[in-house]
Amino acid sequence: MGMIKAHNLVFEYIRRDEEGNVESINRAIDNVNIDVTKGDFVAILGANGSGKSTMAKHINAILTPTEGTVWVNGMDTKNEEKLWEIRQTAGMVFQNPDNQIIATVVEEDVGFGAENLGVPTEEIWTRVEESLKAAGMLEYRHHSPNKLSGGQKQRVAIAGIMAMKPECIVLDEPTAMLDPIGRKEVLQTIKELNKKEKVTVLLITHYMEEVIHADKVIVMDQGKVVMQGTPREIFSKVDELKQYCLAVPQVTELAYELSKKGFAIPKGILTVKELVEAINSIA
Amino acid sequence: MSSIIVDQLNYVYSPGTAYEKHALKDINLVINDGEYIGLIGHTGSGKSTLIQHLNGLIKATAGTIYYNGEDIYDKNYNMKGLRSKVGLVFQYPEHQLFETTVYKDVSFGPKNLGLEQLEIDLRTYEAVKMVGLGDDILDASPFELSGGQKRRVAIAGVLAMKPEVLILDEPTAGLDPKGRDEILEQIAKLHRDSKITIILVSHSMEDVAKYADRLIVMNKGGIVYNGMPHEVFVHYKELEKIGLAAPQVTYVMNELNNMGFSVNPSVTTVEEATEEVVRALSQTYTSRRKIKND
Ligand SMILES: Nc1ncnc2c1ncn2[C@@H]1O[C@H](COP(=O)(O)OP(=O)(O)O)[C@@H](O)[C@H]1O
Ligand SMILES: Nc1ncnc2c1ncn2[C@@H]1O[C@H](COP(=O)(O)OP(=O)(O)O)[C@@H](O)[C@H]1O
Ligand SMILES: [Mg+2]
Numbered sequence: 360m361g362m363i364k365a366h367n368l369v370f371e372y373i374r375r376d377e378e379g380n381v382e383s384i385n386r387a388i389d390n391v392n393i394d395v396t397k398g399d400f401v402a403i404l405g406a407n408g409s410g411k412s413t414m415a416k417h418i419n420a421i422l423t424p425t426e427g428t429v430w431v432n433g434m435d436t437k438n439e440e441k442l443w444e445i446r447q448t449a450g451m452v453f454q455n456p457d458n459q460i461i462a463t464v465v466e467e468d469v470g471f472g473a474e475n476l477g478v479p480t481e482e483i484w485t486r487v488e489e490s491l492k493a494a495g496m497l498e499y500r501h502h503s504p505n506k507l508s509g510g511q512k513q514r515v516a517i518a519g520i521m522a523m524k525p526e527c528i529v530l531d532e533p534t535a536m537l538d539p540i541g542r543k544e545v546l547q548t549i550k551e552l553n554k555k556e557k558v559t560v561l562l563i564t565h566y567m568e569e570v571i572h573a574d575k576v577i578v579m580d581q582g583k584v585v586m587q588g589t590p591r592e593i594f595s596k597v598d599e600l601k602q603y604c605l606a607v608p609q610v611t612e613l614a615y616e617l618s619k620k621g622f623a624i625p626k627g628i629l630t631v632k633e634l635v636e637a638i639n640s641i642a
Numbered sequence: 643m644s645s646i647i648v649d650q651l652n653y654v655y656s657p658g659t660a661y662e663k664h665a666l667k668d669i670n671l672v673i674n675d676g677e678y679i680g681l682i683g684h685t686g687s688g689k690s691t692l693i694q695h696l697n698g699l700i701k702a703t704a705g706t707i708y709y710n711g712e713d714i715y716d717k718n719y720n721m722k723g724l725r726s727k728v729g730l731v732f733q734y735p736e737h738q739l740f741e742t743t744v745y746k747d748v749s750f751g752p753k754n755l756g757l758e759q760l761e762i763d764l765r766t767y768e769a770v771k772m773v774g775l776g777d778d779i780l781d782a783s784p785f786e787l788s789g790g791q792k793r794r795v796a797i798a799g800v801l802a803m804k805p806e807v808l809i810l811d812e813p814t815a816g817l818d819p820k821g822r823d824e825i826l827e828q829i830a831k832l833h834r835d836s837k838i839t840i841i842l843v844s845h846s847m848e849d850v851a852k853y854a855d856r857l858i859v860m861n862k863g864g865i866v867y868n869g870m871p872h873e874v875f876v877h878y879k880e881l882e883k884i885g886l887a888a889p890q891v892t893y894v895m896n897e898l899n900n901m902g903f904s905v906n907p908s909v910t911t912v913e914e915a916t917e918e919v920v921r922a923l924s925q926t927y928t929s930r931r932k933i934k935n936d
């Protein structure tokens with residue numbers, strides 16, 4: 360079984376009035392089946408409101424299914440006895456860097472989650488050091504988190520999750536509030552965790568350029584999974600993506616425009632290098 | 643002609659305390675009526691601090707600002723008038739929606755200006771239309787709306803004040819690509835149709851390249867570049883050093899140029915880039931055919 364598996368998952372937000380009568384039902388996840396292989400880097404794309412965050416919250420059991428089942432490393436998220444183990448297995452990083460920082464010194468912040476898990480003090484310090492190093496933030500260990508840039512704060516948040524030694528990390532739009540370099544730094548950190556530490560990564564984002572290195576892309580629309588494939592497969596379908604309120608990276612769009620004009624540029628170009636080579640080969 | 647002139651502006655947060663921060667340093671700037679300005683810079687470079695000066699929310703530590711020739715720090719200057727002429731849409735403005743209906747939220751500003759009911763209604767309808775929403779949304783609760791819709795309602799609330807200058811602080815952060823394009827298209831339309839001056843703060847180099855006439859680039863509280871997008875993005879290496887970048891197509895054009903293609907390296911949008919590559923490729927085709935024929 361994979362790292363994360365959802366089988367016929369349905370989730371409904373149910374609103375009740377003061378007497379507890381149901382006022383409205385919003386089916387945010389509508390019969391989703393996904394299977395994330397251990398060690399993979401999977402990106403989730405989708406319009407605002409398509410159900411991405413609701414999906415993410417199922418992975419560390421903040422939410423549990425209305426129907427169907429979610430397993431994290433084989434553990435059914437409905438099993439309350441496994442709650443802590445599930446949360447330790449799958450760590451979450453959110454959008455706003457400022458809401459995730461708790462302590463006044465970087466290294467304390469990073470150790471906080473591990474401490475809560477009851478990790479012995481000695482071990483915590485080793486983990487803090489390792490995770491800060493992995494996130495490229497070791498030199499800031501004695502700094503105050505408030506003084507850091509947005510990208511640095513997000514890397515501290517990621518280090519904090521890493522110190523809990525999760526097998527899987529779920530990031531819900533971690534770069535939405537960052538400047539270009541902050542985005543690059545955070546993405547680099549995520550990629551390295553995936554490659555070097557073999558952490559399974561689930562990245563939710565609206566930046567199309569961030570998913571080109573993923574092993575697999577999942578596209579959601581109105582609570583359903585509507586596309587799945589490699590970045591190249593997904594980004595070859597420019598028109599279909601537009602239907603789901605999405606876009607392609609600017610180089611992919613340029614390649615697409617050129618092929619529309621009759622030039623023999625392959626579909627699904629993902630990087631500047633690929634496009635330059637493609638243009639050079641037909642010149 | 644109306645304009646904003648920023649003259650030797652300096653701002654220090656919490657002077658004399660441990661948190662003292664010299665956030666704006668000797669800023670000089672002219673913004674003309676009807677311009678579309680893109681304001682870019684790394685996090686903490688001073689963008690939000692600067693724009694809050696432009697509508698008088700923050701008072702400079704030193705230096706001054708002239709709005710339509712008048713010094714806004716003059717004793718007799720009508721500061722309340724300035725706030726309605728220079729509309730500011732904050733980051734994540736939907737967090738500031740608080741009324742029970744969209745109508746109440748959008749009409750809040752005009753009501754506060756003490757306008758007549760008819761004028762308030764007119765402005766509310768018009769503002770909602772300007773952001774591309776239908777009348778039917780007016781009775782809805784802002785909390786029932788999607789992220790993109792909420793964002794537009796918040797922008798409508800500022801437009802209902804009939805500003806001459808509209809400043810938006812990262813209005814597309816967190817929106818999906820379609821929502822982002824729709825908001826930017828609406829702003830471009832407003833700029834075209836109503837001739838409102840626009841100042842767009844953004845972290846997307848692609849977006850400012852596509853929409854702005856002129857870019858102002860901030861770094862550590864100062865202005866480092868001020869020019870048309872293609873003039874600014876030529877300095878992409880320097881921009882990277884200060885936390886920014888150039889649009890992806892600019893990198894493509896530079897690479898091609900280095901390889902000997904005769905394309906303009908300062909191109910910043912997909913449309914321009916398509917034209918350049920098509921031209922360069924047809925030139926090589928023609929010249930090859932010529933060599934063959936000769
Ligand atoms: N706490 C909540 N209560 C009720 N409805 C919600 C709640 N959170 C999200 N929703 C609704 O569920 C749907 C999916 O939302 P979400 O998972 O946040 O989407 P995304 O993360 O893709 O933007 C939307 O229709 C949204 O309005
Ligand atoms: N209320 C405040 N008190 C103290 N310093 C502040 C405050 N607001 C912003 N700053 C500091 O001023 C500088 C400029 O911030 P800001 O204008 O918000 O930048 P930007 O909008 O470009 O990210 C930063 O160093 C920031 O930390
Ligand atoms: Mg979400």
Ligand SMILES: [Mg+2]
Pocket residue numbers: 689690691811
């Ligand atoms: Mg800001």
